[in-house]
Amino acid sequence: MTTPSLSPVATADRHLIALDLDGTVLSHGFGEGAGDDPEGGRIDPDLGVAVRALHEAGHEVIVSTGRSVDATLPIVERLKIRPEWVIAANGAVTLKRDALAPRAYRREMVESFDPSDALRKIRTQLVTARFAVELADGGFLYTEDIPTGTLPSQQRRVPFEELLGVQASRVVVVSPDHRLEEFLGAVDSLGLTHVSYAVGTTSWLDIAPDGVTKASALEVVRERLNIDRSRVFAAGDGRNDIDMLRWAAHRGDAVAMGQAEPDVQAVASRVTLSIEENGLLVALRERFPELG
Known part of the structure; x- marks a missing residue:
C-alpha cells in the first residue's frame, strides 16, 4: 500500500486518536498482561501506513495501553511515529515526548498508591x-x-x-x-x-x-490539547478498555474490536471487525475517508 497523502489538518480540526495495542494494533497477542513478547505481535503493514499518515497530517495519535513503559515504547518505535503523548500502565503513567530523555520520552504524570x-x-x-x-x-x-x-x-x-x-x-x-x-x-x-x-x-x-484508568489519563491530555470531545476516536478490545470506550462514546467515536467480549462491545458506539480481519484499519477508514 502506498502512503496516503493527507493534507495537514488545521489545529481546530485535529482528532485525538487513542489506540490500545494488544488485540487492537497488535495481532497474535493475547491481551495486555498475557505474556506475549514485548516486541512481538504483528502490525499489519496497511494499518501502520494509515496510523503514520494520520499522525503526520497532524492528528494526535496516542497509544493507550496496559503495558509497562518498557514494553510500550518499542511498539511506538515499530509504528514509526513520534507522538507527543503515550499512556502506559492503564493510565497510571503518562509520557511526554522529550528529545533529551531516554528513548525520547519522560514521565510527565505518574499516579501511585500504597497497595x-x-x-x-x-x-x-x-x-x-x-x-x-x-x-x-x-x-x-x-x-x-x-x-x-x-x-x-x-x-x-x-x-x-x-x-x-x-x-x-x-x-x-x-x-x-x-x-x-x-x-x-x-x-x-x-x-x-x-x-x-x-x-x-x-x-x-x-x-x-483509585480513579486511574486509560480514560482519566486521556481526559487530562485532551484538555491540555484543547481537542473537543466530538473529535475523539478510541479503539480497544479488552476489559481494561471499557472506561476508555465509554469516555470516547460520550460525544466521540468509540470502537470495540470484533473479538472483544460482549461487556466491552456494549459500551462502544460501534463494533468493527476482529483483529484478524484488520478491524482497526476498517474503522479508521470509516472515520477518516481520506485514508482511501
Whole structure:
C-alpha cells in the first residue's frame, strides 16, 4: 500500500486518536498482561501506513495501553511515529515526548498508591496467586515468575512482604490455578476500595490507583490539547478498555474490536471487525475517508 497523502489538518480540526495495542494494533497477542513478547505481535503493514499518515497530517495519535513503559515504547518505535503523548500502565503513567530523555520520552504524570490493603485482601482469597508490583519509578517486584512480556525489564524477585508499603503505579495478580469464572467471582467478593481494577481474559488482574484508568489519563491530555470531545476516536478490545470506550462514546467515536467480549462491545458506539480481519484499519477508514 502506498502512503496516503493527507493534507495537514488545521489545529481546530485535529482528532485525538487513542489506540490500545494488544488485540487492537497488535495481532497474535493475547491481551495486555498475557505474556506475549514485548516486541512481538504483528502490525499489519496497511494499518501502520494509515496510523503514520494520520499522525503526520497532524492528528494526535496516542497509544493507550496496559503495558509497562518498557514494553510500550518499542511498539511506538515499530509504528514509526513520534507522538507527543503515550499512556502506559492503564493510565497510571503518562509520557511526554522529550528529545533529551531516554528513548525520547519522560514521565510527565505518574499516579501511585500504597497497595498493601489490596494485596492483603487478595491473598486471603487467592492463596496460590502470584503477585507483582510495578513501582512508580518503573521498577518491578514479583513473588513468583509470571508472564512478563508486557511488563518492565528491571525486575527483582522478593518475598510477599516486600510488596507492602511501596509506592506502586500498578499491581498485577496472576492466578493460573483458577478458571476465569472462579477468578472473577473471587475478585468480586473482595470489596476492593480506593483502587481501580480490570480483569483480563485470563486469570490476570491489573490494579491501579483509585480513579486511574486509560480514560482519566486521556481526559487530562485532551484538555491540555484543547481537542473537543466530538473529535475523539478510541479503539480497544479488552476489559481494561471499557472506561476508555465509554469516555470516547460520550460525544466521540468509540470502537470495540470484533473479538472483544460482549461487556466491552456494549459500551462502544460501534463494533468493527476482529483483529484478524484488520478491524482497526476498517474503522479508521470509516472515520477518516481520506485514508482511501
